[in-house]
Amino acid sequence: MTTAVIIVAYRNPEDIRRCLRALRAAGPGETFDICLVENGGAHAYAVLVAMLAEEGLIFKAPRGSAGPFSRLVHFVGGPHGAAVWVGLAPENLGYAGGINLWLRRLEPDPRVDGYWILNPDTQPEPGALSALIARAERGGFGMVASQLVSTAWPERVLMRGMRWRPLVCRPLALERSRPSRAKPAANLATLLEAPSGASFYVTRMALQEIGPMEESYFLFYEDLEWGLRAKTLCGLALAEDSTVRHVVGASIGSASARKKRSALAVYLDHRNRLHFVRRMFPQRLRWTALVVLARTFEFLAVGAFRNFGAALAGWAAGLRGETGRPERFFREPAE
Numbered sequence: 041m042t043t044a045v046i047i048v049a050y051r052n053p054e055d056i057r058r059c060l061r062a063l064r065a066a067g068p069g070e071t072f073d074i075c076l077v078e079n080g081g082a083h084a085y086a087v088l089v090a091m092l093a094e095e096g097l098i099f100k101a102p103r104g105s106a107g108p109f110s111r112l113v114h115f116v117g118g119p120h121g122a123a124v125w126v127g128l129a130p131e132n133l134g135y136a137g138g139i140n141l142w143l144r145r146l147e148p149d150p151r152v153d154g155y156w157i158l159n160p161d162t163q164p165e166p167g168a169l170s171a172l173i174a175r176a177e178r179g180g181f182g183m184v185a186s187q188l189v190s191t192a193w194p195e196r197v198l199m200r201g202m203r204w205r206p207l208v209c210r211p212l213a214l215e216r217s218r219p220s221r222a223k224p225a226a227n228l229a230t231l232l233e234a235p236s237g238a239s240f241y242v243t244r245m246a247l248q249e250i251g252p253m254e255e256s257y258f259l260f261y262e263d264l265e266w267g268l269r270a271k272t273l274c275g276l277a278l279a280e281d282s283t284v285r286h287v288v289g290a291s292i293g294s295a296s297a298r299k300k301r302s303a304l305a306v307y308l309d310h311r312n313r314l315h316f317v318r319r320m321f322p323q324r325l326r327w328t329a330l331v332v333l334a335r336t337f338e339f340l341a342v343g344a345f346r347n348f349g350a351a352l353a354g355w356a357a358g359l360r361g362e363t364g365r366p367e368r369f370f371r372e373p374a375e
Contacts, residue, residue: 041153042074043120043169044097044146045071047160048138051080053091055160055287060095062285063119067167072156074124075146077109077138085128088304089113097124107145119165134365135237136253136262143252159238163191164287172241173283182246182269185235198286201278202264206324208333210222211264230280234267239284240303246274253320256363260308261316268320268339304369306347307354310336311366314358329359 046064049056056076063074093099097115102125106112109127127145129138139157146152151256154176156169168186173186188198189231199213214231240263242250248267252260270276310332317328332355339348357366 041071043070043154043156043173044142044152044153045072045074045105045156045158045169046139046142047074047076047133047158048075049076049084049088049160051276052160053084053088053089054245056088057091057095057286059160059162059164060092061118062163062165063122065166066120066164066195068172069142070120070167070169072120072122072169073152074111074118075142075158076124076126077129077141078126079096079129079132079134081132081136082110082247085111085126092124092126092132108141109145110114111180114147115217115290116269127200132365132370134255134258137255140255142251143247154244155242155243157240158284158306159286160191161287162188162238164239165283165285168239168282168284168345169241173280175241175279176346179277180275181242181277182249183235183270183276184241184282185232185276185278186239186241186284187278187280188236188238188284188286191285194285199238200228200280201235202267203231203270204264206321209262209317209324209328228278232276235278236266236286236372238286239282241279243274244256249273257312257315258308258365259312260305261312265316278298286299298339300343301344301347303346303350304366306339307357307366307369310351310354311362312354312356314355315363317359318361328356332358359365 055312075191078088092115098117100114101115102112110130111128113126115124127141129141133197147194172184172186175181185201187200190196190198199215201214203214205212216227250273253266267276313332314328317325334349335349339351
């Protein structure tokens with residue numbers, strides 16, 4: 041039996057390179073295949089494939105069709121002897137859409153008993169996967185989250201999962217960076233409602249219970265919805281000894297400072313909050329719309345005028361019920 045490590049790329053081969061190098065230090069006995077999907081088009085796919093060849097992986101012609109991918113190549117000689125598969129998405133399907141391509145491809149394979157979802161800008165510590173699997177088996181949990189730490193300051197815990205805060209209409213990151221805010225393990229288990237999408241594990245059996253990720257978000261909030269479903273249907277937990285270093289916001293520009301966030305990240309955050317509440321807590325939609333509108337003005341308060349416009353546009357799109365890829369941001373190829 042093996043684990044499929046699923047990574048969604050978007051024109052960031054150097055992030056992938058660092059992630060794969062970190063996986064070379066995986067714990068003893070960890071067996072996995074690496075399943076990459078490139079969402080950034082044919083040129084980005086060619087660059088990614090060339091980078092893998094530079095890393096010493098050996099190309100092996102894949103058998104059978106490419107399935108849901110436009111192209112599919114196969115390498116051997118990956119971390120711990122892993123096979124590395126690289127698929128080209130037929131279009132930019134977003135985070136959930138990219139993951140679901142691999143989930144559909146892998147579903148008939150009885151050797152795969154679990155899926156480790158990793159962001160490309162992560163660097164797992166040795167034993168991170170073993171800890172996830174052990175926690176799932178020990179407690180009978182279908183979904184297990186890793187503990188995320190900063191790449192720059194590994195002693196700083198960034199996130200140990202998420203929960204939804206209905207009053208302020210936003211997700212809360214559960215962390216223990218400051219001793220005064222530490223949560224006892226029992227309390228954390230109660231508070232935890234979803235993993236961070238940067239690193240978590242899903243069992244094969246759990247996937248049959250919760251189904252694939254919801255693709256209509258494109259980016260943001262799909263991991264929160266999936267976690268809420270998992271907590272109800274198959275159990276959710278944190279593996280505190282599964283540690284993964286993470287560069288927050290590297291893939292999409294979701295920096296903490298309002299002026300530094302990308303307009304796409306701001307737009308999707310505001311649009312998808314309304315979409316998430318409409319799907320999961322429709323009775324609170326009116327309150328959420330008022331709160332999200334009020335929070336758009338926080339960008340004005342710090343002089344982030346471009347992002348104020350993006351936030352307001354995202355709020356209006358969420359109110360109209362728009363979903364999927366926001367074409368206004370993808371009309372021209374990214375540089």
